Each structure stands twice: as C-alpha cells, then as structure tokens.
Amino acid sequence: MTTRQKYQPLNSEDIFTIRDTIARFDPSASSTIVGADKAKLRDIFAPMSHSKALDPATTLVLGARGAGKSFWASVLYNPDTRHLAAELYPRLGIDRLRVEIGFGGVGRAGVSKEVIDKLVPEEQEKATAGLFWKAVIAGAALTVIEPNQKHPPREMLDRFSDPQDWADTMVKVDDKLEKSGETLLIVFDALDAISEDWKRLSRIIDALLASVWSLRGFNAIRAKLFMRSDQLSELTLRFVELSKLRSGAARLGWRQADLYGLMFARLAFDEDGGEAFGRLLEANGLGKVPKKQEELRTWKLSSNESQQEKLFVAMAGYFMGAGPRKGKTFDWPYNHLADGLGDVTPRSFLILMQNAAERSQSRDASTLILLPQTIRDGLRAASKVRIEQLNTEYPWIKRVLQPLAGLRVPAEPQVLFDAWAENATVEAAIKIAQREHALPPVLTGSSQKPDLSTQESKLADRLIMMGVLTSRPDERYDMPDLFRIGAALLKKGGVPPKA
Template sequence: MTIGQGSRHPKPEDISAIREAISRFDPSASTTIVGQDKAKLRDVFAPTAHSKALDPATTLVLGARGAGKSFWASVLYNKDTRRLAGDLYPRLELGKLRVEIGFGGVSRAGVSKDQIDKLVPPGQEKTSAAPFWQAVIAGAALKVTEPDQKHLPKEMLKRFADPQDWADAMAEVDDELTNQGETLLIVFDALDAISEDWGRLSGLIDALMRSVWELRGFNAIRAKLFMRPDQLSELTLRFVELPKLRSGAAKLGWGQADLYGLMFARLAFDEEAAEAFGLFVDAQGLGKPPEKPEELRTWKLSSNKTLQEKLFEAMAGNFMGAGPRKGKTFDWPYNHLADGLGDVTPRSFLILMQNAAERSQSRDSGALILLPQTIRDGLREASKVRIDQLHTEYPWIKRVLQPLAGLRVPAEPQVFFDAWIENATVEAAVKIARKENALTPVPINPSRKSDLSDREPDLAERLAKMGVLTSRPDGRYDMPDLFRIGAALLKKGGVTPKA
C-alpha cells in the first residue's frame, strides 16, 4: 500500500508501538559523563540555543536539575557523540577538540572525591584547594605531551610545587596544541558531588574557579564548568572575577519547541518504533522523519511549533477536556511543568510523557496514543520525582512542605507562616540541615546562637530562590504545579494532588 499524505489512518499496532516507545523513555533521564549511562547517539538532540553551552570558549554553563548538564558534558567527552555534535553545531569546530575530565562525579571520570578529601583535608580549603586543582588541570594537560604516563594528582602536586614549573609545563602543552591546530577542553561536571558539606563545597569550588580563570593566559587550553544556578547563588563564593565569569555563562534553557523536538527525535530513532512513527508522521501530511541524527538540524519537527502542535494533537487530541476551557494538549504540559523561575527541564517533560504513555497502555485509548487524563497523571508523577530530587540536595525540603499540605493557593503569606509556626518548621528544618551538613533553610550567623523565631519570611524567600514558591503582584504566595501537586496543596480548577 502506498502511503500518501493524510491518506492512511494509523493501524492499532502502529499506535501501540509508538506508545510503548514513549513508555520506554528513561524516567530518570539521568546521564553520567562516562560508563553505562553516558550520552548515546540516538539521544542527542541539539537545540540552537545550546550552541553557546558547547562552545569551548564558554567557561561556565548553568542549568537547573534535569536541564542536561551531565548529558552535554558526556556528549563533549565521548568521541562518537562529540563528532555528531560537531555536525549539528558546525560553527564550533568540535572536531578540533581534545576533551579530558577534571571531575565527573563517578568512577573513572577524572579525580575522585576520595582523592580530593585526602589531598585537600577538611578545613584546609583556603591553602590546599588551589594547588590541588592546578595539579588536576596539569594532569589532564600533560596527556598531550606525555600520553604514555599516568598523571595522578598526588604526583602532580609534588612535581609542580614550584608554580613556575607548572607554568612552563602548561606553556609547552599550549604550544604543542597550537601547532597541531587543536584545543584542549577540561570538563568539570557534577560539582555538587565534591562534598556534602556546603561550607567545604564553597571553598573547593571557589578555588576551582580561580584555577580555571588563570587558563585565560593560554591559547589552546580551556575548561568548562557545569553548575546549577542555585549552587552559584547559594554557595559563599569569594572569587573576585565571578561577575565576569557569570556574565559570560551559557544557560541551558529549554523552550516548548525544543522539548517536543527532543521527544519526536527520540521516537524517530527508536529501534522498535521508528517505522511506526514514520508512518504516523507521514499520515498527518508532515513528511518523513530523518534517517540519520545529522539530519535533525533541517527536520522541521525539530523546531517548528505549528507542525509540532499538529502532530501532538494527532497523538493526544486537541484539548485536555471536552473543549478549550481546560487548555490545549500541546500547551498544557509545558505550562504546568515550569518552576517558579520559569524553567522547564527535559527530565520533568520526559517523566510526564513516559508516565502518560504507561497509563494509556492500560486504558481504551482508541486512535489516541496518549489520553489527556494520563497527561494529568504524568504531571503528578513529575511533581513527585522533582520533590524527591530536591530532597537529595536540600534534605529539609519535605519537612518544610509537609505542614502546607491541604492549603489552597494562592494564599496570603501569613497562611504559610502560621502553618510553619504551628509545626515548629524552621527549627526542625535547621536541625535536619545541620545533621546532614546541608545548606540551611534560613541564614544562620555561626558566630552567635541564632534565634529562629520569626524566621518564616526568610524560609519563604529561600523557597522563592529555589523556584518552589512565587509571589503574585497582589502579595499572595503561589506554588507552581511542579511542586504544588507533590506537596499536596490545592488550587481552584487545578490538578488535584491525587487522581
């Protein structure tokens, strides 16, 4: 049978194959720079706005949890994905890049946390951290001129006890790279894994930034740091050039078209569903998906929102309810997945779609791949996962959200404060933070015994910085659905916490 534009209704088996492919999306969407979870060719999707993040000249890359920091670090480090990224971003000349790992947070990814703890003992960050990071940088750089030798940080510290020796060795590497027309990029990812103690983490990252900044004197040696924006703002960093570093930073932002493009690209290259997806796309009069990842740049469904909306409405229907009052299926996920800072991440988006597909499999969905009700259910799952992820970094977050369960938002600030006061929330959260050596939920003056009474406004301000709370123009507090649903707050006309 010849397939013409709009001439064929998708077969049930095609619908099922596509739905099953979406249900196979990795719910964690987690990536490590090396190892089993490293970036894979079939998962590479390159939004135009991310070009700056991969540019070797960009030192600092900022992205929220799940925005793709470790994914891009892995893409840059591994040769096959770097080659593909070079095709997708030809201006960056990634083919002339050598990439080494300074720190990656997992085994066989640069220096380990154990090495850091041994060579920079707790309390000695001010004196020992800068020489240590210079030793790590030297170890990565010397692979250019001394490729057959190991360059462990301990050995590098001894070898370059004299700073001039370090400068001379780096200059030799720089000259060699320049002569070969290459650039060395040293990648630092998963920086929160350096230490669980936020005070120590501040000292270590402060020294790392100073060491990286000094590389500006070389022509062909660069470093790239992947960090979360909240890390940058919450850590007590004293690096004097930080404003310059921040001003040149790239942000891993994801627009609505980027996320749907990512989803459709994953379906286009799914080994088991590519054919079914191709037939489905063609049946909507949208042509054929690309056969090679290199063709994603010119595939209209990568970035054209109008065409994306047409395809997704064929997959999930036009509206979230009987009519437009409940919102369009195409817009609804993006609008409800944003945090208080306006960020929507691939992790949350893929979790929503994956969960919706799983639930649609067990229901009579007819010709639809995803049912609107399952999309709402997917938001519930994405909210739960996002709070769980926050809890790993801020172990007090669930204790702070717990007293708010059942509140209806938006609400006056005092409603929040009263709930926290009644449950002694600030005191309990500070206790948890101290036990876990985590960032405290409110500022604490270590030089004197802090009075934690009347600190509820400070707690609200902390949540606002994290994107968990927002303040409306009329002064009332609101909570984005991404957190509200998992925290069991209510909202008129909004998705209820429980299905």
C-alpha cells in the first residue's frame, strides 16, 4: 500500500470475540487421516496451488512437517470432506473417487506398524516388503468387487502367492471401475511411522515405491503417497524410477496469501466469532463473510493480497513499530517464519497468530485485535514449537544447537565449528542417533572409530540442507528466525530470544 487507508475500529466486545476466536485456533494444527483429529469441514481451505496435490493422477506429494500432508490425506479419505474438496476443485474428478487407506500411521488407518513388523521381518525387507505392499494394494482393490469382506494382508499374501493371480484380480477390478466411471485411490500417509530405524524404513519405502509404480499400467487404480521432502532426500532409496516419481511430484507450498486466506476463512466460519468478523469486514468495506465454504473459491480474501493487507492492518495496525523501519505487520509474520529453504507452514503461522491473540487478550490496552509486540512473542512460541517438532525426527538437533546459544549471527563458519568442537558435538550427536536408530547428523563411514576432527563443516552442510542454517554470499552462516530464536542465538536488530 502506498497510502494509509482509513479503517473503522470495532467495539470492545467484537475485538474480544475475534481475539478469542484466534486464540482458540488449534496451536498444533495437526491432523490424522482418521479419528478425532481427522480433517473437519470447517477447517478446509483450498489454495489453487494445491490442486496438483489432490489430483488423483499425482502419485507423490511432498511437503515439510506441518504443511498439510495428513490433512489432505484425511480430506480425500473421509466422504464429507471429500465431497467439499470436489466442490472446491471441480476439475479433478474427486467426486468419482473411491478411497482406501494403505497406511496412515494411526489405528484404524490401513495396515498397522505391528502387522508390518510381523510380516516384514527385520533384515528380510528385500525379500518380503514388495510382496507385502502388493498384498496391501490387493486388499484395497478387492473392496471394489468384494465389498462386504475383510482383506487382511496375511490372507492376501496366501491368496496371491502366484503373481499371475494378483495381476488377474487387479485387471478385474480395473475393468469394473472403468465401467462405473470411478477411480480407486489408495492413500499412504505418515510413512515415517513405519519404523524408527531409518535403514529399515528406507528398505520398506523402497519396496512401496516399486509396488506403487507397478500400478501405472492400470486405468482406474491409483496410489498417492504423502511424504516429507527431507525424508525423500535423506532416506537411502534405491528405487530405479525414483527420479520419474520425483519429477511428477506435487509440492505443498504455502504463499503468504494462502496463509492469510486460511486464517480469514477460519474466522469467517467460526460459530462464535463469525458474526463479529463479518462486522469487521463490513466496517472496512471488505464485503461480507461467505455463507458456504464452496464460496471460498471466489471470496477475495482467500487470495487477494491487497484486500488481505487492508484487513490485517485493521486488525494489527500498519507497522511493527512506531514507523516503517521495523516492517509492516502484514509481511512480518511470513518473512520471519520461513526456514532456510523458504518454506512457511500453516502450523507455524497459526501458532504465531494464536499466541499473539492470547497475549493481546491479557494486555487488552488497544483498539487493535493483535498488538505488534504480541506478534513478536508469537514468533518466539512458533520457534520453540518448531524445534520440538524437528527433534522428533532428528533427536540430536537440540544437542547440536545447544553449543550455539548466545552466539551472534551472521557468523564466520569457524565460530560455529569451534563451538561444536569444544563441546564434542558431532561425536555426541552421532551417539544419540545410534541410540535412537535415527539418521545420523553426518555420515561416518564403516570405520568403528571414524575421524571426527573435520566433521563440523559436514554438520553445517547438513543443517543447511535441512533449512536450519543458510550460507550467505560472503560465506558467513546465518540462521532463520524460525530456529534462531528457539535456539537462543542473537542477531543485530533481530527479535531477541527472550522478551
């Protein structure tokens, strides 16, 4: 905006109501494919950029933790949310889908980890995992021609011990689906829950990719795998057609307009806060809230950044400080929530806003709904949560970040290397990875006593690949605020780790 707009402040009751609605956002923003945390109709927001991820023809969907992979898997599987997705993405043929779960990582979501452990014994993955996944696929396919029967993997392994029987049955299912104009989509989500041991996980996912690839000869049987981007890169996958799968993959990215659209949609459809939010829109010349979620496709606040900025200025003011030097309130959250790869996830964005609303409620000394200082506090909360989440996949990350606390970035590489070396960080992190059966922070080779004296630079490279560090043009290392604040590093002019 080149000039300041005039906006109408709300009465104190509406301010409180909208704050309270934002404060009630689910701070984890996590979903499971089925169960109490499955996707709910009121939470569906469908950016046009995500259409490829929902397209039945797209096999591989990649996204960072918190980008919405499990949410979309749940939307596709559950009939009510699938119907709404079909309305929001009318060109994808979602209304003609039959969806089954291959693996979902939670109870009642396809095959369980315990069944995998029993039927795919450790160290026998190469011989058994491929047959196992074909049995899972067969069980899903048989729901089309044998709808009232259960098809557990153990029985499928026995029934289709002859590969020709499997092929003949799949052709029969494919033919029936074609005649009815339907497509069977088999969804695989939360694949990291298959095993805590990354070597075993690599072998099992390798076999899954090969099994899914074999479906390309059918016309109406598809599979969709939701995976973390780093998982695909770091697992030692040997599937020969991986490059083809990767080239056709959909990436769940979120633009700034998508994230604000998501937040405004949740406000619009909230049972308690929707009316107050509607009054805020009308008072500022932004129209009315949509009556049905299908209207989100044409609602300007779903994607029009100039309209979104006008609304957020009415909620939080123009600037993060007394003037423009501290940045505009509208751009500040997105700019400070990006990791080193440029990704911002709904989870981090909603945590920031939820925390800012909570803190604004307690201060309540302004006609603004969100106070700029509380937005900074929300970033601190989002940073701490992001590190905790990262620690679930990389249990050594806190040990790696701890020696850096108090350092100022950007910093010369040797500053980080010295801090790690003084604390024997690489060696300690490798031991943690071995104990937790996790992917190690650096490759150590086959030596039982590898030389770790030059491993600090490799550790930095690993953090850059993960988006935790960045390398500046002058070769100094920097750390995005999303991690820097939670790790207690300092930055001139940046948000300090503590308020």
